[in-house]
Amino acid sequence: MRGALAIGLLLCMQSAFAQDHSQHAMPPSSPTTTDEHAQHREHTTGDDAPGDYRSPVLTDADRAAAFPDLHGHDMSAHMDDDPFVWMVMADRFEWQQGDAVAWEGTAWFGHDRGRLWLRSEGERERNHGTEANIEALWGEPVNAWWDVLAGVRHDISNERLGHHGQDWLAIGVQGLAPYKFEVQATVYIGEGGQSMLQAEVEYELLLTNKLILQPRIEATALGRNDAVRGIGSGLGEVDAGLRLRYEVRREVAPYIGIERAVRFGKTADFARAPGDDAHETRWVAGVRFWF
């Protein structure tokens, strides 16, 4: 029954078309230019020579309506396709086993083609005081996946370790490598001809869409020995971390993890000198957040 009805409806419609077409020819075209636009030719008729369509002849009124005075307005006030945007993110903000607090944060401000980046990384430990740096960089995208950044870095002074602040020029890249590895690599040129390379790779492994395991590895290499800071030339230290976070919401994710610092060569020697281990493993717990 329903099928028949459906067919009936269709047939009725088709007959309705036929009826319409026979009984109601299209309305005679109105002579005004505006109505001519809207005309159609019926499917069935083909009496006009093909290609004879002519657009309406324009009047001065048409011209005036087409290009009105915008009183100096343009689209930019109504659609900003390159707005000023900013973001602050604490990628790591954590307590570390052994009574230390560590952080790694980023903020950016700007537009699609250029942003001011502020980055800071550091830790505060009972025996060693605060080791921290802050960077200000200008970054621009150079292709689909990579940004190039250049700017300055300041390492804050540490009285307990007896060193003064240090300034660096920084140039680096950051972006998304194939297979979605987040990569950041920066070369620093410092006072007295010192140089440094820092590289960091992160990956996100989705256990669920909210429970995310994040391996992370960071390596530091120095141009020459720095006894005060306890870093030797060449590859000095590699920090490898594994953090498991739960995104309560995208912006807020508490985590727990484990971090292992491995020191090499001269850096290991520097570490051992005051009686510390060359390698260290620590539990961490913290929160990742952004806004």
Place this chain on the structure above:
Amino acid sequence: MNDETSRFPDTTRRRLLRGMALGSAAAGLGLWREPVWALATPNQSGVLAGKDFDLSIGRTPVNITGRAASAITVNGSLPGPILRWREGDEVTLRVRNTLAETSAIHWHGILLPANMDGVPGLSFHGIEPGGDYLYRFRVRQSGTYWYHSHSSLQEQAGVYGALIVDPLEPEPFAFDRDYVVMLSDWTDMDPHRLFARLKKRSDYDNLYKRTVGDFLRDAREDGITAAVADRKAWGAMRMSPTDLADVNGNTYTYLANGRRADDDWTGLFTPGERVRLRFVNGAAMTFFDVRIPGLKLTVVAADGQNIQPVEVDEFRIAPAETFDVIVQPERDEAHVVFAQAMDRSGHARITLAPRMGMRAPSPALDKRALLTMDDMGHGSHAMSTAEMSCGANMDHSKMSMPMSTPMQAHPASETGNPFVDMQTMSPTPRLDDPGIGLRDNGRRVLRYADLHSLQVPDDDREPSREIELHLTGHMERFVWGFDGIKFSDAEPVRLKYGERVRFTLVNDTMMEHPVHLHGMWSDLEDADGKFLVRKHSVSIPPGTKRSFRVTADALGRWAFHCHMLMHMEAGMMREVRVEE
């Protein structure tokens, strides 16, 4: 009537005849027909009919999600009032702006002089705070359309409504009831904050990414080699096959006629009546897949244009599209008009019922689809070369690969462009594809290939030239554009008054984009270049290349853009300037 229908039972025929009479007699005489829907249902949002309209854009407190929020509305309602015009009338609309910011209303799909089109900064100066603007123009078409703000994301905040133009000629189909079904997406968030959030974290709403568990399951079901190869292909592109919507049910509450699914709007019918449903997708960012379990849908018009009726079970409606559908519920029972978001993160619904208070259950949301390399025009052969082919730095025209479909060339501006994260390799029109998530679902799904305008365009000239534009974007950076260039950096597309042009759009992204040209029709062509259907908004799925013809008979500066609001805002827009 003719002999054809007499073969059917008398009751049926009588009903059909009655419907016909109702439909054609009144309209055929050019009488002002009583708005059918106004009689039908008490909880319908307002209908304003006539020639003179006073509209006011302003802030209105709403509570849609259970929390107090602020909407921007037309005449205080969300959606705005249904406007009902009549073909041939000169309509006058005085639009007041009570906001503290500039506003405007654009009449979507309506042919009119440029200064009436309502795109501030392009076609006019906008409506200043406290100011008003007098829109006046002759209505030269009929059908189902809509209106919305074209200023500063106000459309997301509630400035949209349906627009019905009654034809002078009788419509070639009959119906007893007439309802608008305005689909939309709502968020309590300030739209500009939402936009900024997309810039910061474009995958914020994608809570459907594939997990370790999914990998293990795929490895078990398809074999470890296939599972690894698949992850490798997507990883190489740095993309996710679950990216079906930038903003989804995690943020949005989906609405039909301004109502949530759990508080739905009801349209009444008497069993056996033909009900015309005018679907309008007024959503900012949501494609809906619509069906009415238990009822066949006869699609009779698309984007306001009558088509050869086609009977389907389901259709996908892109933002800005409209479809007129006729259904004929026979039994004394309620039906759900079920509109699920393309990414299956939620749904909107209305009820069709013989009496108020009746309700039919919503079906379960369908399984969420995964994008495939095929979807993006990469073909299965592309797996091994995915990294090469999807990098924005590759110039495909220089590559030679044996393939049946010719390799797509790309504009030089896409090369090395930081805002182009992929390029399609061998796109095709795919007009006969129901679309992602709708293939082989056991239902007859409407496809663009099914749409055939009842009337062919007046202008049957061959296009004298072709303008190829590539839809491009960067999902992570959330920058969108044409040919890798966003609106603010782009020159207008210039057309000569009176010329016939072919627009060819190539989708170099992994998202679908409904592209809307203001002021002029887009005459969609089939794969052989033959006229198919006249539309105002042509949706371009990933991995496709679709063409439409345009007669440049509207002088002025016109917007041409993706109707995903946040894509437009992020640059996927051009000015099309028609000059003498």
